[in-house]
Amino acid sequence: xxxxxxxxxxxxxxxxxxxxxxxxxxxxxxxxxxxxxxxxxxxxxxxxxxxxxxxxxxxxxxxxxxxxxxxxxxxxxxxxxxxxxxxxxxxxxxxxxxxxxxxxxxxxxxxxxxxxxxxxxxxxxxxxxxxxxxxxxxxxxxxxxxxxxxxxxxxxxxxxxxxxxxxxxxxxxxxxxxxxxxxxx
Amino acid sequence: xxxxxxxxxxxxxxxxxxxxxxxxxxxxxxxxxxxxxxxxxxxxxxxxxxxxxxxxxxxxxxxxxxxxxxxxxxxxxxxxxxxxxxxxxxxxxxxxxxxxxxxxxxxxxxxxxxxxxxxxxxxxxxxxxxxxxxxxxxxxxxxxxxxxxxxxxxxxxxxxxx
Numbered sequence: 001x002x003x004x005x006x007x008x009x010x011x012x013x014x015x016x017x018x019x020x021x022x023x024x025x026x027x028x029x030x031x032x033x034x035x036x037x038x039x040x041x042x043x044x045x046x047x048x049x050x051x052x053x054x055x056x057x058x059x060x061x062x063x064x065x066x067x068x069x070x071x072x073x074x075x076x077x078x079x080x081x082x083x084x085x086x087x088x089x090x091x092x093x094x095x096x097x098x099x100x101x102x103x104x105x106x107x108x109x110x111x112x113x114x115x116x117x118x119x120x121x122x123x124x125x126x127x128x129x130x131x132x133x134x135x136x137x138x139x140x141x142x143x144x145x146x147x148x149x150x151x152x153x154x155x156x157x158x159x160x161x162x163x164x165x166x167x168x169x170x171x172x173x174x175x176x177x178x179x180x181x182x183x184x185x
Numbered sequence: 186x187x188x189x190x191x192x193x194x195x196x197x198x199x200x201x202x203x204x205x206x207x208x209x210x211x212x213x214x215x216x217x218x219x220x221x222x223x224x225x226x227x228x229x230x231x232x233x234x235x236x237x238x239x240x241x242x243x244x245x246x247x248x249x250x251x252x253x254x255x256x257x258x259x260x261x262x263x264x265x266x267x268x269x270x271x272x273x274x275x276x277x278x279x280x281x282x283x284x285x286x287x288x289x290x291x292x293x294x295x296x297x298x299x300x301x302x303x304x305x306x307x308x309x310x311x312x313x314x315x316x317x318x319x320x321x322x323x324x325x326x327x328x329x330x331x332x333x334x335x336x337x338x339x340x341x342x343x344x345x346x347x
Contacts, residue, residue, distance in 0.1 A: 044268025055242020
């Protein structure tokens with residue numbers, strides 16, 4: 001499964017809930033596959049999607065908040081797992097699309113095949129699920145429906161050759177429409 | 186700055202619409218943070234960028250935040266400030282301790298203490314130094330700016346040696 005396919009599958013299951021997506025190809029794929037007001041595309045500040053997601057989750061406790069993170073991104077902000085695991089937001093679902101590489105910058109390796117992110121997340125009070133195929137990912141989404149967060153879903157993906165288009169929405173517009181969508185839901 | 190005034194600053198900001206106080210501790214503002222803990226309003230993170238990220242998420246949810254840090258942490262945060270806070274025009278108050286303000290402060294603070302005002306200027310971040318006399322006016326200034334959806338900086342000088 002390539003990232004774009006995983007993102008299509010995840011978005012279908014998520015419906016209208018807010019998604020905070022990490023910079024690089026993850027946000028670009030999400031934008032191309034399913035642009036909507038409830039997407040917050042974090043186009044810079046690598047590593048911080050999960051922190052932004054935590055802030056949104058703490059202030060919108062009646063909604064499930066989804067973070068679309070990458071392996072390079074979460075490795076850059078492992079401290080976020082500590083903070084999330086300390087506060088334990090019940091409504092936060094942290095999805096890591098893991099291709100074991102910095103694909104946005106040319107496919108350089110990350111260390112996620114040398115360490116066990118599942119163990120790190122579990123010891124930081126996450127409920128952890130894994131998926132390698134589309135069917136497994138659909139099943140994980142069914143499983144987590146009634147489970148309290150913080151939840152981590154590690155989706156193993158393959159590197160792909162498809163590069164989605166850049167996000168052509170002004171950052172302040174991304175912000176404004178996301179804020180409006182939070183207010184309305 | 187006296188403990189009592191630091192506590193008053195916390196209470197004033199809290200009572201005037203700042204709902205979240207997130208950061209990495211600085212002994213310069215110990216009493217401010219202690220007062221926040223008493224009110225159960227403090228979130229301590231592992232790094233300053235993380236604090237800013239959380240504050241951004243809260244701001245997107247219409248809830249105002251103050252992010253506190255040492256100036257070493259401010260230096261850590263430069264990219265996050267430019268590529269997140271300023272890029273999306275997210276309102277928040279930064280409270281930054283000014284280590285290295287006294288020449289006799291510990292050596293690791295000397296350089297950052299010297300360039301702190303230059304860095305603030307380079308980022309076009311408006312700032313005011315909190316003093317025992319002007320703190321209320323400076324807090325009101327910061328509150329006004331976040332109402333206008335701008336970010337700004339309040340500075341607390343490190344005026345003692347431990």
